[in-house]
Amino acid sequence: MKLIIILLSKFIYWIGKLIGKGSSMPGKIALKLDKNILKKIKLPDNIVVVTGSNGKTSTVEMIYNTLVNAGFSVGCNLEGSNQTEGVATMILRNSNLKGEVRKDILVIESDERYLRHTLKNFKAKYLVVTNLYRDQMTRNGHPDVIYDIIKEAIDSEVHLILNTDDPLSSLYGYKRENVTYIGMNKNELSKKENLSAYNDAKYCPNCKGLMEYEYYHFNHVGSYKCPNCGHCRKKPDYAVTSLNIKTGEIEINDKYKIKMTLRSVYNAYNLLDAFAVARLFGVDEEKIVSTLTDYVANNDRIQTFEINGHNGMLLTSKHENSISYNQSITYLVNQQKPCTVVLIIDAVSRKYFTSETSWIWDIDFELLKDDCVKKIILAGKYVNDLAVRFEYSGIDMNKVCVKMDLDEMMTETKENSIGDIYVVTCFSDRMKFMDRR
Amino acid sequence: MELNILHLYYDILNLYGEYGNVVIMKKHLEDQGYKVNVDKKTVNDEIEFEKYNFIYIGCGTEKNLDFVLEDMKKRVVDFNNAIENKVVILATGNSFEMFGKNIDKKEGLCIFDYEVERLKDRVTSDVIYKSKFFDGKVVGFVNKMTETYHNMSPLFEVEFGVGENKRNDFEGVQYVNLYGTHISGPILARNPNFLKHLLIKICKNADKKFEYKEIEYPYEDAGYDLVLSELEKRADEEKKK
Numbered sequence: 001m002k003l004i005i006i007l008l009s010k011f012i013y014w015i016g017k018l019i020g021k022g023s024s025m026p027g028k029i030a031l032k033l034d035k036n037i038l039k040k041i042k043l044p045d046n047i048v049v050v051t052g053s054n055g056k057t058s059t060v061e062m063i064y065n066t067l068v069n070a071g072f073s074v075g076c077n078l079e080g081s082n083q084t085e086g087v088a089t090m091i092l093r094n095s096n097l098k099g100e101v102r103k104d105i106l107v108i109e110s111d112e113r114y115l116r117h118t119l120k121n122f123k124a125k126y127l128v129v130t131n132l133y134r135d136q137m138t139r140n141g142h143p144d145v146i147y148d149i150i151k152e153a154i155d156s157e158v159h160l161i162l163n164t165d166d167p168l169s170s171l172y173g174y175k176r177e178n179v180t181y182i183g184m185n186k187n188e189l190s191k192k193e194n195l196s197a198y199n200d201a202k203y204c205p206n207c208k209g210l211m212e213y214e215y216y217h218f219n220h221v222g223s224y225k226c227p228n229c230g231h232c233r234k235k236p237d238y239a240v241t242s243l244n245i246k247t248g249e250i251e252i253n254d255k256y257k258i259k260m261t262l263r264s265v266y267n268a269y270n271l272l273d274a275f276a277v278a279r280l281f282g283v284d285e286e287k288i289v290s291t292l293t294d295y296v297a298n299n300d301r302i303q304t305f306e307i308n309g310h311n312g313m314l315l316t317s318k319h320e321n322s323i324s325y326n327q328s329i330t331y332l333v334n335q336q337k338p339c340t341v342v343l344i345i346d347a348v349s350r351k352y353f354t355s356e357t358s359w360i361w362d363i364d365f366e367l368l369k370d371d372c373v374k375k376i377i378l379a380g381k382y383v384n385d386l387a388v389r390f391e392y393s394g395i396d397m398n399k400v401c402v403k404m405d406l407d408e409m410m411t412e413t414k415e416n417s418i419g420d421i422y423v424v425t426c427f428s429d430r431m432k433f434m435d436r437r
Numbered sequence: 438m439e440l441n442i443l444h445l446y447y448d449i450l451n452l453y454g455e456y457g458n459v460v461i462m463k464k465h466l467e468d469q470g471y472k473v474n475v476d477k478k479t480v481n482d483e484i485e486f487e488k489y490n491f492i493y494i495g496c497g498t499e500k501n502l503d504f505v506l507e508d509m510k511k512r513v514v515d516f517n518n519a520i521e522n523k524v525v526i527l528a529t530g531n532s533f534e535m536f537g538k539n540i541d542k543k544e545g546l547c548i549f550d551y552e553v554e555r556l557k558d559r560v561t562s563d564v565i566y567k568s569k570f571f572d573g574k575v576v577g578f579v580n581k582m583t584e585t586y587h588n589m590s591p592l593f594e595v596e597f598g599v600g601e602n603k604r605n606d607f608e609g610v611q612y613v614n615l616y617g618t619h620i621s622g623p624i625l626a627r628n629p630n631f632l633k634h635l636l637i638k639i640c641k642n643a644d645k646k647f648e649y650k651e652i653e654y655p656y657e658d659a660g661y662d663l664v665l666s667e668l669e670k671r672a673d674e675e676k677k678k
Contacts, residue, residue, distance in 0.1 A: 137452075138580065203501065357627065358454035381663070385627070389626075
C-alpha cells in the first residue's frame with residue numbers, strides 16, 4: 001500500500017506539473033488514502049521547520065540556498081503549500097520507492113495553524129519562529145491565539161531559533177535552554193518612542209506587567225524588559241550589529257558584512273534566521289556570507305517596471321497584515337526619492353468581505369507624510385475605506401487621488417505620476433495593476 | 438462649548454484598530470461646532486469620570502480582557518454613576534462582556550445580569566444588524582470566542598451573520614445610554630447611522646439647544662453603502678441555498 005501511495009502521489013505530482021496545477025493535491029490524496037503515510041516514510045534526522053506570521057517564505061528560501069551552496073542535499077516545500085498536504089507532497093515527491101527520503105536535510109515552511117498537525121507526523125530538529133504579528137485576524141483571531149496553537153507543537157526536545165527582539169514569539173524561549181536567538185542591535189533606525197498605531201507587548205505577554213523599552217525597531221519589536229517576571233530581550237547569538245539602510249550593508253556579530261538587495265530591517269531578520277540555521281549545521285561563516293550577499297529572492301514579491309519614463313516598483317504586501325504594509329511603506333520612504341505611491345485594495349479575503357477594516361487602521365500610513373511622497377493614488381473596490389483612513393491620517397488630501405475604477409487608476413498613474421512609482425498591494429490585487437500597464 | 442471623550446484602555450483593548458472610532462467621533466463632534474478633548478487612559482490611571490460626555494472601550498485578547506477586568510472592578514461605582522448620569526458609553530468587541538455577571542467562572546462587574554461563556558473556538562462573521570433605536574442597518578465584523586445570555590434590551594436584531602448566541606437572533610445590549618456590541622474594530626467608520634445616533638445623544642446631553650447640522654461625509658457614506666449592498670447580496674444568495 002505504501003508503495004502504491006508513493007507511486008500515485010508522484011504520478012499526480014507529475015500530471016499537476018504538466019497542466020500547471022497546484023501542488024498540495026498529491027499530498028492531500030495520499031493522506032486521504034492513509035493518514036499515517038508520512039509516519040511510514042523514513043526521513044532524515046535533520047528537519048528544519050519554519051513558521052511565524054511574516055517572512056516565512058523568504059526565510060525558507062534563504063535557508064535552502066545557504067545549505068545547498070554548502071553542499072548539502074536539501075528537500076524543501078518552496079514551490080508547495082505550507083499546510084500539511086503541501087508538506088506531504090514534498091516528502092512523497094522526495095521519497096524513493098522504498099519509502100526513504102535520501103536527503104541530508106529537509107527545510108519545511110509551515111503555516112502557523114497547521115504546524116501542530118504537521119508535526120504529529122515527524123519530529124523537527126530545529127524550529128524557527130520568525131515572529132508573531134497581527135495577521136489575517138479574520139481567520140486567526142489574534143496573535144495570542146496563534147501563540148497558543150504554535151505552542152502545542154513545541155516539545156521539550158526541539159531546538160528553537162527565535163527572534164529575541166519580538167517579545168511575543170521570544171516567549172517560547174522563556175526559561176528554556178535549547179534556543180538560538182537572533183536579533184538586531186540598536187541602529188540608526190531605532191526609535192525611543194513607539195510611533196506605530198499599536199504595541200502588542202506594551203504589557204508583558206507573559207505576566208501583563210508594564211514592559212520597559214530601551215528602543216523600538218517597529219511596533220512591539222525592539223529591546224524590552226519586564227520588571228515583573230523578567231521576560232526580556234536576551235543577548236542574541238546572531239545579531240545585526242550595524243546597519244546602513246542607504247547602502248543595505250549589515251554586519252553580523254561585528255564581523256560578517258552582508259550587502260542586502262532588499263534594504264529593510266524586516267529582511268535583515270529573515271537573513272539572520274538563515275545565518276543561524278546554517279551555522280547550526282556547521283556551515284562556514286564566509287560561505288554563508290557569500291550566499292546571502294546580494295541575494296535576490298526568487299519569489300517575485302518585488303518587481304520593477306517602467307511607465308512613461310517613470311521607474312516603478314511593485315512591493316507585494318499582505319492584505320490583513322499591517323506590518324507587511326508598514327514594511328513596504330518604510331522601504332519606499334527610506335529611498336528618499338520623489339515618488340508616487342499607488343495603494344490598491346480591491347479583493348481582501350476570499351471567505352469574508354471587507355467588513356473587517358481594522359488592519360487598514362493599524363497600518364502606519366502616517367509615514368507617508370514624508371516630503372519625498374509627492375502623490376498618493378488610492379484605488380480598488382474598497383477605496384472608500386482607505387480614503388476614510390487617509391482623511392484621519394493628517395496627510396495632505398490634496399496629494400491624494402481616489403479612484404475606485406482600476407482603469408482610471410492606471411490612466412492617473414500614467415499621466416500624472418511624479419517621480420518614481422511604488423505600487424503597494426497584495427498578491428490578490430497586484431496583477432490588476434501589472435496587467436494594465 | 439467643550440466636549441470630553443474618554444478613550445479607556447486605549448493601549449490594551451485596541452486589538453482591531455479601535456482608535457478609529459475615537460478619531461471619527463471627535464471629528465464629527467468638531468464638525469458640529471464643539472471643541473473636543475480626547476483623554477487616553479488605561480489600567481491604574483486616575484480618572485475623573487464626571488468630566489466625560491462620551492466613553493469608549495475597544496476589544497482585546499482574552500488574556501488582556503481578563504487583566505483589564507481587575508482594573509475595571511475598582512471602578513464599578515464610577516461606571517454605575519456614569520450610566521445613571523446618562524453618559525454615552527460605547528463598548529465594542531468583547532469589552533462589553535465585562536459589565537455582566539461573569540465571563541466563565543470569573544466574576545464580572547455585575548452591573549448587568551448577563552452571562553458570558555467562553556467557547557473553544559473563535560466565532561468570526563460578517564454581519565448585518567438592525568436596531569430599534571435608529572434607522573438604517575449596521576454592518577460589521579464579529580471576531581469573538583464567546584456566547585452571551587441575558588434578558589436585557591438587545592441593541593440589535595440579526596439580519597445576517599452571527600448574534601450573541603445560538604438560541605436567539607439578538608446581539609448586544611442597550612441600557613440608558615450604554616451601548617455594547619460584539620462588532621469589532623472601527624465600527625463608526627463604516628456606520629454613519631449608528632455614529633449619528635450616538636453623536637446626537639452626546640450633544641443633546643451636553644447642550645439643550647443642540648440642533649444637528651447635516652454634513653456630508655462622502656467616503657464614509659459610500660463605504661457603508663458598498664459593504665451593505667455586498668453583504669445583502671450574499672445574504673440573499675445564502676437564503677436561496
